[in-house]
Amino acid sequence: MTASGSVPTFLGWALGVAVTAAILGTPYLFFAYHSPDLHLVLDSLDTGVALLVAYLLLGRYSRSGRLQDLLLADGLLLLGLAGIGLTLVLRLVGLDDDRGGVWLPVAVRVVGAALVLAASMTSARRPAARWNRPLKVLPWVTVAVGLVVTWALRDSLPLALALTPPASAQRPVIAGHAGLLAAHAITALCFAAASVTFAATARPRAGGRDELIRLLGPAFALAAFARVNYLLFPSLYSDWLYTGDLLRTTSYAVLLVGAAREIRHFWSMQAQAAVLEDRRRLARELHDGVVQELGYIRMETSTLAGEPEGRARILAACDRALDEARAAVDALGRSSDEPLGFVLHRAARQVADRYDASLEVELDDSIHADADQRHALIRITREAVSNAIRHGRSGRVRLCLDRHDQRRRLRVQDEGEGFDPVSVRRHAGGYGLTSMEERASSVRGAFTVDSTPGQGTTVAVTW
Structure with missing residues (x-):
C-alpha cells in the first residue's frame, strides 16, 4: 500500500470502526434519532455529491480514456440515482410502496457498489473501443431494466422490513428479509474491498498527486461501515436519522473534498496549458524570425571574400547566436515533462x-x-x-x-x-x-x- 493512499484510508477505517464500536458497546448512545428534515437534507446532499463526482469522472475519462474513470462514474451515478432521484421516479410511476420502493433502490445500489469494486481493480487499463458506448449507457440501462422488472413483479415482491420503527434505539435490530440483509452485506464488502484496493494502487499523476483517487480509499471505507450499520440497524424510515446515514454522508463529504481538489487541479492545468501555448507561440516567432535571419547571415558570410580570420570570427559569432536562439526556442516550446x-x-x-x-x-x-x-x-x-x-x-x-x-x-x-x-x-x-x-x-x-x-x-x- 502506497504512503499517498494509506494514511487517509487508515483514518477512514479507524473512524468507521470507532463509530460502530461506540454504538454497539455504549448503552448511552442511540443509533437513531427522529429528524425528518435533517434526513431529507442529508439524502439530498449525498445524491448531489455522487452526481457531481460522477460528472467529474466522466470528464476525466474523456481526457484520459481510462476504464477506471468510466466504471467509477457509472458506479457513483447509480449510487446517486439510488437516492432521492429514484424515489421521485418511483413515485411518478406509482411504485413508491413498501415493496418496489425498497427493492429497486437496494438492487441499484448493489450494482453501483459492484462497479466501484471493478473500477478499483482496473487501474490504468483502457476499454476496447466497442465497449465505450455500452459502458456509458450502463447506469441508465440498469435503472430502466430495474423499473420494468419491478413493475412486472410489483404484486409478488416480499416485504423488506416491518413498517413500525423499533421501540428502542439502544440495541441492534438485525431484522428484515434475508435479501435485504444480504444486499447490505454485499454492498459493504464491495466498498471495503474497493477502499483497500484504491489505497494500494494510488499513484501520483503529472502535476502532482491524484487527490480524487487518493481520497476514494477513506470515502469507501466510511461507505462500507455505513452499510454495516444499515445491516445492524436497517434504515427504511425517512423520519429517522441513523448512524448509517451519518457515516454515509461523511463518506460523501470526503468525496466532495476530492472533487474540489480535482476541480482546482483542472483549472491549474488549464492555466499551465495556456502558458505553454503562449510559450510555443513565442518559440515559433523566434524560429521563423531570429533563427532564420541568423542562418541567412551565416550562409552569406561564408561566401564573402576578405580576411579569413575576420570571416571566421563572424561565423563563430553567428554560430553562438544560433545556439542561443535555438536554446531559447527549445526552452519556450518544449514541455518540462x-x-x-x-x-x-x-x-x-x-x-x-x-x-x-x-x-x-x-x-x-x-x-x-x-x-x-x-x-x-x-x-x-x-x-x-x-x-x-x-x-x-x-x-x-x-x-x-x-x-x-x-x-x-x-x-x-x-x-x-x-x-x-x-x-x-x-x-x-x-x-x-x-x-x-x-x-x-x-x-x-x-x-x-x-x-x-x-x-x-x-x-x-x-x-
Missing part, C-alpha cells in the same frame, strides 16, 4: 547535424532533473558538442547520460585533436570552458575536462 535523455539527445543532434557530424548516444531514461538543471545541462551539451566538432575537428561525438557512484553524470566524448585545458585557460581565456563550468556549479554539479592533444576530449558533469 519530456525525459531528460530525450531533451539532451535533441539538443546534441541539432548541433551535430549543422556540422554534418555523426552522433552516438547512450542514455538512461530513468534519470531526471528539475527545470533549472535541465536548462544548464542542455547548454553544456550544446557547447561541448559544438567545441568537439569545431575546435576538436571531430567527425563523431558520443553523448552519455548514466549513473556513477550513486550520482547522475553527463558526458560528451570525442576522438578529435584534443587540447591542453590549462594552456587554453591561460592563453585564450577558455570562455567556453568557463561558461560550462559556471553552469555546472549553478546546479551544484562537478565539472571536469579530460583532454590531451591528439587523443580527444571528454567533458563530464556529475550532479
Whole structure:
C-alpha cells in the first residue's frame, strides 16, 4: 500500500470502526434519532455529491480514456440515482410502496457498489473501443431494466422490513428479509474491498498527486461501515436519522473534498496549458524570425571574400547566436515533462547535424532533473558538442547520460585533436570552458575536462 493512499484510508477505517464500536458497546448512545428534515437534507446532499463526482469522472475519462474513470462514474451515478432521484421516479410511476420502493433502490445500489469494486481493480487499463458506448449507457440501462422488472413483479415482491420503527434505539435490530440483509452485506464488502484496493494502487499523476483517487480509499471505507450499520440497524424510515446515514454522508463529504481538489487541479492545468501555448507561440516567432535571419547571415558570410580570420570570427559569432536562439526556442516550446535523455539527445543532434557530424548516444531514461538543471545541462551539451566538432575537428561525438557512484553524470566524448585545458585557460581565456563550468556549479554539479592533444576530449558533469 502506497504512503499517498494509506494514511487517509487508515483514518477512514479507524473512524468507521470507532463509530460502530461506540454504538454497539455504549448503552448511552442511540443509533437513531427522529429528524425528518435533517434526513431529507442529508439524502439530498449525498445524491448531489455522487452526481457531481460522477460528472467529474466522466470528464476525466474523456481526457484520459481510462476504464477506471468510466466504471467509477457509472458506479457513483447509480449510487446517486439510488437516492432521492429514484424515489421521485418511483413515485411518478406509482411504485413508491413498501415493496418496489425498497427493492429497486437496494438492487441499484448493489450494482453501483459492484462497479466501484471493478473500477478499483482496473487501474490504468483502457476499454476496447466497442465497449465505450455500452459502458456509458450502463447506469441508465440498469435503472430502466430495474423499473420494468419491478413493475412486472410489483404484486409478488416480499416485504423488506416491518413498517413500525423499533421501540428502542439502544440495541441492534438485525431484522428484515434475508435479501435485504444480504444486499447490505454485499454492498459493504464491495466498498471495503474497493477502499483497500484504491489505497494500494494510488499513484501520483503529472502535476502532482491524484487527490480524487487518493481520497476514494477513506470515502469507501466510511461507505462500507455505513452499510454495516444499515445491516445492524436497517434504515427504511425517512423520519429517522441513523448512524448509517451519518457515516454515509461523511463518506460523501470526503468525496466532495476530492472533487474540489480535482476541480482546482483542472483549472491549474488549464492555466499551465495556456502558458505553454503562449510559450510555443513565442518559440515559433523566434524560429521563423531570429533563427532564420541568423542562418541567412551565416550562409552569406561564408561566401564573402576578405580576411579569413575576420570571416571566421563572424561565423563563430553567428554560430553562438544560433545556439542561443535555438536554446531559447527549445526552452519556450518544449514541455518540462519530456525525459531528460530525450531533451539532451535533441539538443546534441541539432548541433551535430549543422556540422554534418555523426552522433552516438547512450542514455538512461530513468534519470531526471528539475527545470533549472535541465536548462544548464542542455547548454553544456550544446557547447561541448559544438567545441568537439569545431575546435576538436571531430567527425563523431558520443553523448552519455548514466549513473556513477550513486550520482547522475553527463558526458560528451570525442576522438578529435584534443587540447591542453590549462594552456587554453591561460592563453585564450577558455570562455567556453568557463561558461560550462559556471553552469555546472549553478546546479551544484562537478565539472571536469579530460583532454590531451591528439587523443580527444571528454567533458563530464556529475550532479
